[in-house]
Amino acid sequence: MTDPLTPVLTRNWRAERSWSLAAYEQAGGYRALRHALTAHPDQIIALVKDSGLRGRGGAGFPTGMKWSFIPQGPDGPGAKPKYLVVNADEGEPGTCKDIPTMMADPHSLIEGCIITCYAIRANFCAIYVRGEALHPIRRVRHAVEEAYAKGYLGKDILGSGFDLDIVVHAGAGAYICGEETALLDSLEGKRGQPRLKPPFPATSGLYASPTVVNNVETIASVPHIVAGGSEWFRSMGTEQSPGPKIYSISGHVERPGQYEAPLGITLRELLDMAGGMKDGIPLKFWTPGGSSTPLFTAEHLDVPLDFEGAAAAGSMLGTTAVQVFNETVSVPWAVMKWTEFYKHESCGKCTPCREGTYWLVQILERMVHGQGTEEDIDTMLDICDNILGRSFCALGDGATSPITSAIKYFRHEFLDLIAAQPAVARPEQLAELSGASA
Amino acid sequence: MTAPEGSSPFDEVTRQRTKEIIARYPQPRSALLPLLHLVQSVEGHVSQEGIRYCAEALDLTTAEVSAVATFYTMYKRTPCGEHLVSVCTNTLCAALGGDAIFERIAEKLGEDGKPLGHEETAGEPGTPGSITIERAECLAACDFAPVIQVNYEYFDNQTVESAEQLVDALRRGEKPAPTRGAPLTDFRTAELELAGFHPDLAASVEGPSAAPETLRGVELAAERGWAAPALPDEMPAFPALPEKS
Numbered sequence A: 001m002t003d004p005l006t007p008v009l010t011r012n013w014r015a016e017r018s019w020s021l022a023a024y025e026q027a028g029g030y031r032a033l034r035h036a037l038t039a040h041p042d043q044i045i046a047l048v049k050d051s052g053l054r055g056r057g058g059a060g061f062p063t064g065m066k067w068s069f070i071p072q073g074p075d076g077p078g079a080k081p082k083y084l085v086v087n088a089d090e091g092e093p094g095t096c097k098d099i100p101t102m103m104a105d106p107h108s109l110i111e112g113c114i115i116t117c118y119a120i121r122a123n124f125c126a127i128y129v130r131g132e133a134l135h136p137i138r139r140v141r142h143a144v145e146e147a148y149a150k151g152y153l154g155k156d157i158l159g160s161g162f163d164l165d166i167v168v169h170a171g172a173g174a175y176i177c178g179e180e181t182a183l184l185d186s187l188e189g190k191r192g193q194p195r196l197k198p199p200f201p202a203t204s205g206l207y208a209s210p211t212v213v214n215n216v217e218t219i220a221s222v223p224h225i226v227a228g229g230s231e232w233f234r235s236m237g238t239e240q241s242p243g244p245k246i247y248s249i250s251g252h253v254e255r256p257g258q259y260e261a262p263l264g265i266t267l268r269e270l271l272d273m274a275g276g277m278k279d280g281i282p283l284k285f286w287t288p289g290g291s292s293t294p295l296f297t298a299e300h301l302d303v304p305l306d307f308e309g310a311a312a313a314g315s316m317l318g319t320t321a322v323q324v325f326n327e328t329v330s331v332p333w334a335v336m337k338w339t340e341f342y343k344h345e346s347c348g349k350c351t352p353c354r355e356g357t358y359w360l361v362q363i364l365e366r367m368v369h370g371q372g373t374e375e376d377i378d379t380m381l382d383i384c385d386n387i388l389g390r391s392f393c394a395l396g397d398g399a400t401s402p403i404t405s406a407i408k409y410f411r412h413e414f415l416d417l418i419a420a421q422p423a424v425a426r427p428e429q430l431a432e433l434s435g436a437s438a
Numbered sequence B: 001m002t003a004p005e006g007s008s009p010f011d012e013v014t015r016q017r018t019k020e021i022i023a024r025y026p027q028p029r030s031a032l033l034p035l036l037h038l039v040q041s042v043e044g045h046v047s048q049e050g051i052r053y054c055a056e057a058l059d060l061t062t063a064e065v066s067a068v069a070t071f072y073t074m075y076k077r078t079p080c081g082e083h084l085v086s087v088c089t090n091t092l093c094a095a096l097g098g099d100a101i102f103e104r105i106a107e108k109l110g111e112d113g114k115p116l117g118h119e120e121t122a123g124e125p126g127t128p129g130s131i132t133i134e135r136a137e138c139l140a141a142c143d144f145a146p147v148i149q150v151n152y153e154y155f156d157n158q159t160v161e162s163a164e165q166l167v168d169a170l171r172r173g174e175k176p177a178p179t180r181g182a183p184l185t186d187f188r189t190a191e192l193e194l195a196g197f198h199p200d201l202a203a204s205v206e207g208p209s210a211a212p213e214t215l216r217g218v219e220l221a222a223e224r225g226w227a228a229p230a231l232p233d234e235m236p237a238f239p240a241l242p243e244k245s
Helices: A021-026 A031-036 A041-051 A063-068 A098-104 A106-120 A134-149 A180-187 A216-234 A267-273 A307-312 A331-345 A351-368 A374-387 A395-419 A426-434 B012-023 B028-043 B048-058 B062-069 B091-095 B098-109 B160-171 B187-194 B213-224
Strands: A083-088 A124-129 A165-170 A211-215 A244-251 A257-262 A283-287 A321-326 B083-088 B120-122 B131-136 B148-150 B153-155
Touching: A021 A106, A021 A134, A031 A106, A031 A216, A041 A063, A041 A106, A041 A216, A063 A106, A063 A211, A083 A106, A083 A180, A083 A216, A098 A106, A098 A134, A098 A216, A098 B213, A106 A124, A106 A134, A106 A211, A106 A216, A124 A134, A124 A180, A134 A165, A134 B153, A134 B187, A165 B028, A180 A211, A211 A216, A244 A267, A244 B091, A257 A267, A257 B213, A267 A321, A283 A331, A283 A395, A321 B091, A331 A351, A331 A395, A331 B091, A351 A374, A351 A395, A374 A395, B012 B028, B012 B048, B028 B048, B028 B062, B028 B187, B048 B062, B083 B091, B083 B098, B083 B160, B083 B187, B091 B098, B098 B131, B098 B160, B131 B160, B148 B160
Parallel strands: A083 A124, A083 A211, A124 A165, A244 A321, B083 B131
Antiparallel strands: A244 A257, A283 A321, B083 B148, B120 B131, B148 B153
């Protein structure tokens, strides 16, 4: 049985200038790289497969398996250059784990990149950081410079014969670029619009070459797996969802923040650690992993927050961005706000998502204005049904999550809002509904 | 389509930087996003001339560059103030006061009883103390809600009052210190940094490792004696090389 909190990725965040090479090396940093360079690349892929590490960006795809899809060999697709692209475009509402990671411990990301590139035999890596994260960009760029100066990057790394260059690329403000194929298009200097899959990035990614796209937290986990081994990693979490995970608690709790626990912790335990509900006002609803994961309620306090547990209870683990809302927050209002977000961020490529989110916003804004009808509820469910699974990427699917789950658990609130007509002006109602401080 | 010699706002330094950006990537077009940031660092927004400049640098059409420039929210189509103030009004921040903050500063910066709108500027764009405001989507700082950014530096745990004070100070030409991050400069300098040119990275990279909120989990663990299972003394051997199928 492991402890309730198991800091691995966050362990050195308290150190003085933890982001510097000196502090990172003092804590044992770059030893895993030296160890990894003694192995055959395929052994590293096998190790990561054995560890059971699953992608930390939301989808939970097995990382070692993703790496093993990269074609190798002297001929055919294996002969093309291979790339690692790190998805640091953190923007899923509620998600705030990668930015503190890059702020406090950029070298763990860089060391993870080098080991990963060695394993998949890539000589170029791009770290795509959302543009609004200026200070994390400075930290990562500085870490890259320090790593070059120390011989961890560049030509013939530590005498291994392996070459690697890393570029830190700033995005320009588009949630959709967190979707891996949109990110690749964006990195190619285009509008960030998702590609139809297949072909998957493993065969046709950046510049149509074999590419691994992994999240920051995934890559930062790699040096720890090399240092500790797969058995050590599996001693945390569950059989299907092993390892530690950064849970980001935000909203109406006493002590919001980052809590790194073995996968499978529950909201009840997390709430206890975060000091309980703010001012003792009861919990109303929460997201287990960002706004694209269907809402949970107080009924779900004991759902194990791992990939299987969240799914079995009707939601998804997502990015473990736990947003907690108390009883003062109107569900239709919150759903309206999220839907406005999806409408704004829909890239416009696929009709169901582009048009559907537009119509959903119109209906929800009308409802919150006090002009909804009962029929609107069914209309929204119908629109959601026409978005879900009918677009290239998961943005449209995610847009339906808050709506369908809110209607499932809080239909009465939509009905109450309709019954509470006549209309009131939007700003006043919003302030009243959201409990916003004046 | 080339601008007459001497009239271009893009000087020799910018042209040199353009070459450096393009050289970073395996393929030149990947330089377009950083180049648009570079253009904004010169002009305070992306003008038609900026679009032509990028198109020429990368051998693209102006239509191709426009398509990209208009897709991303960080590229501004009208001149920006000395500072860009972004207020997160996504659901969680809004519920904790983000909407009220935006409304209050919009009122405060407005004229003749008309509040300043999203992406509108108080003061003459580019002059000291001018401010452009915007409603931002989730800024990935939810444990510090509600948050504001000024030139993409975080100001955490805001209230209507603290936001008003922040805006007042900016209007007076002051540069209040961000909660995390480097001392405040201006929008154009931030854009230059995003393009990959940090005037003094060794200095600007400094600042706290993490905010107190970020460390709550790791501190609670230390307090209660909780830890991950100990790492083995020696790094374990790698699995045997898989047999080729």
